[in-house]
Amino acid sequence: MSLASTETELARIIKExxxxxxxxxxxxxxxxxxxxxxxxxxxxNHRLTQPWRFVLVHGAGRERLANIARGNIEKRESxxxxxxxxxxxxxxxxxxxxxxxxxxxxENPNMAVREDDFAAMSCLIQNFSLLxxxxxxxxxxxxxxxxxxxxxxxTLGIVAGERAIASLHIGYPAKVPTAQPRIPAAxxxxxxxxx
Ligand SMILES: Cc1cc2nc3c(=O)[nH]c(=O)nc-3n(C[C@H](O)[C@H](O)[C@H](O)COP(=O)(O)O)c2cc1C
Numbered sequence: 001m002s003l004a005s006t007e008t009e010l011a012r013i014i015k016e017x018x019x020x021x022x023x024x025x026x027x028x029x030x031x032x033x034x035x036x037x038x039x040x041x042x043x044x045n046h047r048l049t050q051p052w053r054f055v056l057v058h059g060a061g062r063e064r065l066a067n068i069a070r071g072n073i074e075k076r077e078s079x080x081x082x083x084x085x086x087x088x089x090x091x092x093x094x095x096x097x098x099x100x101x102x103x104x105x106x107e108n109p110n111m112a113v114r115e116d117d118f119a120a121m122s123c124l125i126q127n128f129s130l131l132x133x134x135x136x137x138x139x140x141x142x143x144x145x146x147x148x149x150x151x152x153x154x155t156l157g158i159v160a161g162e163r164a165i166a167s168l169h170i171g172y173p174a175k176v177p178t179a180q181p182r183i184p185a186a187x188x189x190x191x192x193x194x195x
Contacts, residue, residue, distance in 0.1 A: 010130075013130050013133055013134055014130065015179075016133065017129055017130060017133040018138070018176050018177050018179060019138075019139070019140040019141070019177065020138025020139060020140055020169075020171070020173045020175075020176060020177070021140055021169070021175075021177070022173065022174040022175040023096065023097065023098050023138070023169075023170075023171025023172060023173060023174055024171070024172050024173070024174040025098075026098070026171070026172040027098065028058070028098045028099045028137065028170060028171055028172070030056060030058060030099070032135065032137075033056060033099060033101060033170065034056075036128055036131040036132055036135070037054060037101075037128060039127065039131055040124050040125075040127035040128035040131060041124060042127070043120055043123035043124040043127050044120060044123055045117075045120040045123075046113075046116045046119075046120065047113065047116070049106075049108065049113065049116075049117055049120070051105050051106045051108065051117035051120065051121065052103060052104065052105060052106075052120075052121055052124060053104045053106070053162075054101055054102065054103055054104065055100075055101070055102040055104065055156045055157070055158070055164075056099065056100070056101055056102075057099070057100040057101075057102065057156070058098065058099045058100070062094060062095055062097065062100065063095070064155045065094050065100060065146075065152070065155070066090075066091045066092075066093075066094035066095045067091070068146065068149070068151050068152055068155065069090040069091065069093070069094045069146065070087040070088070070090050070091040070094075071087075071151075072090070072146070072149075073086045073087055073089075073090045074086065074087040097169040097170075097171060098170060098171035098172070099169075099170040099171060100167055100168065100169060100170070101128075101139075101167075101168040101170055102147075102156055102158075102164050102166070102167050102168075103121060103124070103125060103164070103165055103166040103167075103168065104158055104162050104163065104164050104165070105117060105118060105121050105162065105163050105164075105165050106161065106162055107161050107162060107163055118165065121165055121166075125141060125166055125168070128168070129141075129168075132170065136172060137170060137171065137172060137173075138170070138171065138172065138173035138176065139168045139169060139170040139171075140168070140169050141166045141167075141168060142166065142167040142168070142169055143165070143166060143167075144167065146167070147163075147164040147165070147166075147167060148163075148164070152164070
């Protein structure tokens with residue numbers, strides 16, 4: 001494969017990838033998720049701190065997250081008539097996600113390192129997203145407040161000194177959203193080529 005064709009294929013995947021919210025019922029092989037992750041960890045990472053770990057939730061395990069989501073919405077809904085309906089809606093929404101991959105950052109006490117680590121985590125997630133897309137899988141990076149909630153953390157075994165930075169909802173897309181246009185980089189580029 002020539003260098004030019006490799007670049008073209010990568011560019012296509014980068015541009016075509018979308019955040020996917022609706023999944024079909026096709027099962028996602030967890031071995032595939034493991035394989036993609038094992039490639040994704042080759043992200044650039046200053047000082048090679050490798051600040052990540054992952055929690056994979058699928059099958060009946062999803063009930064844990066769906067129950068938390070249901071409990072949250074039920075607490076917020078003051079109308080008793082709507083409470084159960086809303087709870088069920090959120091429960092179903094979570095149960096319709098084939099696989100959750102929660103990405104956990106070990107929080108370095110040095111804030112400068114921690115910031116670099118977050119950047120590396122983001123690179124890893126983008127690696128994973130592109131690899132997944134190449135294999136027909138879609139996902140969305142969810143950063144909902146649930147991630148910081150103690151019940152969510154305890155359920156997933158996230159301990160002090162760790163932060164869940166993303167809950168990736170992963171599955172085969174039932175619907176791919178239309179792309180939102182990007183500002184061409186040429187309009188954002190300052191070129192300095194004079195002394
Ligand atoms: C750090 C980060 C957090 C995000 N959090 C959410 C989220 O909580 N919910 C959501 O629907 N999308 C979330 N997204 C996805 C963006 O909304 C999405 O990338 C953006 O709308 C562009 O769409 P595209 O990914 O299809 O190009 C997040 C993306 C990033 C990078």
